[in-house]
Amino acid sequence: MNRTPIFPPWMDQLIKLLGAGAAVSGLYVVMMINFGASPKTLNAGYMPEQPVPYSHALHVGELGLDCRYCHTTVESAGFAAVPPTETCMNCHGKIAPTSMKLKPVRDSFSTGMPVPWIKVHDLPDFVYFNHSAHVTRGVSCVECHGRIDQMEEVQQVAALSMGWCLECHRNPESRLRPVDKVTDLDWGLERTPEVKATEGRELMKDLGLYDASGQPTVRMTLMTNCSTCHR
Ligand code: HEC
Ligand code: HEC
Ligand code: HEC
Ligand code: HEC
Ligand code: HEC
Known part of the structure; x- marks a missing residue:
């Protein structure tokens, strides 16, 4: 547990105090997002030079290799493992x-x-992230890594800031797909917002994030809990 440096005791107090007032805690979250958006951590565009000019565009886009042929642990573990x-x-x-x-x-x-190999994506140690939790629940690699299958060199495309994570955690509906399509990065490009919303609602029910009548469950509220990502 790596809490002390980022969560001084007053922060726990503050969270308890603010927990009651939705409006105020909303403001608080906005504040945190601004904190989280320090330039050091907004690495979108980061593309280090690798020791071997390995191309995903060639091996995935042209040869058609599945991500899991090389990143063997994405479905079973928190980390994705470079081959x-x-x-x-x-x-x-x-x-x-x-x-x-x-x-x-x-x-x-x-x-x-x-x-x-030089690591491209790197969250701070005080953030808990887990690949299998996303990949086995219908969140595609493309939602977070973009069109890797078209990249000659891997580039970080998303900010990976707290605000970016929360944007999806508050409303994942339209970002879900059938689990067997998570590594098909060009799947469903033709889907309209309406189709995404209707299918998404069903997938949310399958995941237990909505109940049978389409209301958010306790599980859904956990997605925006501080302790989901900071444990
Ligand atoms: C399923 C087979 C397969 C696997 C596995 C594979 N490659 Fe390739 N790779 C190819 C093919 C086919 C080419 C194209 C060869 C050519 O153009 O002559 C290629 C080309 C390359 C090239 C360009 C070579 C050149 O001289 O232009 C590099 C670099 C490369 N691969 C790196 C890797 C690395 C690193 C790995 C492991 C992470 C890997 N490959 C795994 C099939 C594979
Ligand atoms: C033939 C093996 C191979 C396949 C197939 C493959 N990758 Fe990779 N991947 C690598 C290697 C080697 C690296 C490390 C070098 C680099 O960053 O280019 C890597 C790096 C990455 C990274 C950056 C990791 C970091 O350091 O942050 C991501 C993201 C990634 N791959 C996603 C994917 C996705 C998504 C797919 C399927 C669409 C895929 N890969 C398919 C071999 C592969
Ligand atoms: C919900 C967002 C999300 C999804 C979906 C996702 N990744 Fe990642 N990926 C990340 C983040 C965030 C990191 C950096 C993790 C860290 O630094 O602890 C990362 C890191 C990686 C790495 C570097 C090794 C590691 O574990 O740190 C590889 C390789 C990778 N991802 C491949 C994939 C592949 C392949 C898929 C799809 C099968 C995928 N990712 C799906 C967000 C995602
Ligand atoms: C595109 C949507 C999306 C993005 C972006 C995203 N997530 Fe998630 N995340 C999900 C979904 C869907 C779940 C599954 C929730 C469930 O089934 O309870 C999830 C679950 C989790 C879990 C719970 C894992 C477990 O089993 O306890 C953690 C932790 C998490 N995400 C962290 C992150 C972090 C950190 C980021 C940003 C770096 C992030 N997520 C970005 C959609 C997303
Ligand atoms: C969905 C995942 C997620 C949830 C939920 C979440 N965080 Fe974060 N948090 C992150 C990520 C990712 C970062 C790292 C941001 C960066 O590096 O830019 C972060 C960074 C932080 C930081 C450090 C800011 C800095 O300057 O680096 C604090 C403090 C923080 N979060 C507090 C909270 C609090 C309080 C809550 C509950 C209201 C919360 N977080 C909920 C993902 C999350």
Whole structure:
């Protein structure tokens, strides 16, 4: 638990005090969002240079590999895991075996030292995030990472600020899809806002976020609780 540096005791008091008045706590949340939006953390556009010019546009967009072929843990764990060198060598033992671009991959394979990939997305440690919780509930990679299947180099497209997370947590309806479509990034582009809303309402019921009559459940109110993301 990493609470002390960001939540001084008065903050707990404040949360208790403000919990009662919806209008006031709304204001408080706005304040927090402004805090959360410090320039240090708004990394949209961040695109570090990687040790190997690996292209998602080629491997996913053209060759059609599924995200889970490489990011094997997205459905089962909190983290998404960048693939080990063995995954690349399944193909690159034979494909482009003398390419200079792949030299660091071959070196890694022979020495056993991992390729030093540079992390693109990085939330502060005091935020709890979990991939499987999203991916197994119908939130697609594209909602948070954009069109990775078209990127030559991975770029962070969303702010990953608290306000950005909350925008969806307050109203996820139109951002949900059937679970078996989460890695199809170009699925449903033709869906109108009306279709998204109708289908979304059913998916919300399936998830238990709405009850049978379409009213938000306790589970839904937990999505905006501080302790869901700060534990
Ligand atoms: C052939 C293996 C492979 C496949 C398939 C693949 N990726 Fe990746 N992915 C990688 C590698 C290697 C990296 C690390 C290098 C980089 O950032 O480009 C990476 C990095 C990423 C990152 C950035 C991670 C960070 O550091 O923050 C995201 C996001 C991502 N992939 C999403 C996806 C999505 C979404 C799909 C499916 C549409 C996908 N990947 C399919 C190999 C793969
Ligand atoms: C399913 C097979 C497959 C897997 C798995 C795979 N690749 Fe590839 N990769 C290809 C193919 C096919 C090409 C195109 C080769 C060509 O154009 O000659 C390619 C091309 C490349 C190139 C460009 C090579 C050049 O000289 O232009 C790089 C770099 C690359 N892959 C990196 C990786 C990395 C890193 C991984 C593991 C994260 C990976 N690949 C996993 C099939 C694969
Ligand atoms: C609800 C938003 C969201 C969805 C959906 C999502 N991601 Fe992420 N992803 C993130 C965030 C936030 C991070 C940074 C996590 C951190 O720093 O702790 C991240 C990080 C990553 C990383 C870097 C490794 C890691 O775990 O930190 C990879 C790879 C990745 N995502 C791949 C995927 C793939 C593939 C999918 C779809 C199957 C996906 N993500 C769906 C938000 C999302
Ligand atoms: C596009 C919509 C969307 C975005 C963006 C999003 N989430 Fe979620 N999140 C969801 C949905 C849907 C659930 C599932 C709620 C449920 O089933 O109870 C969820 C659940 C969670 C949970 C609960 C996990 C568990 O099982 O206890 C956490 C924690 C969480 N999100 C953190 C985050 C954080 C942190 C961010 C921003 C970095 C974020 N989310 C961005 C839609 C989203
Ligand atoms: C859906 C997830 C989510 C929920 C719910 C949430 N937060 Fe956050 N919070 C975040 C994320 C993500 C960040 C990191 C923002 C950044 O790095 O810009 C953050 C950052 C913060 C920070 C640090 C601000 C800073 O300057 O870095 C504070 C304080 C905070 N949150 C308080 C709260 C309080 C109080 C609540 C309840 C009213 C709350 N959070 C609810 C996701 C959430």
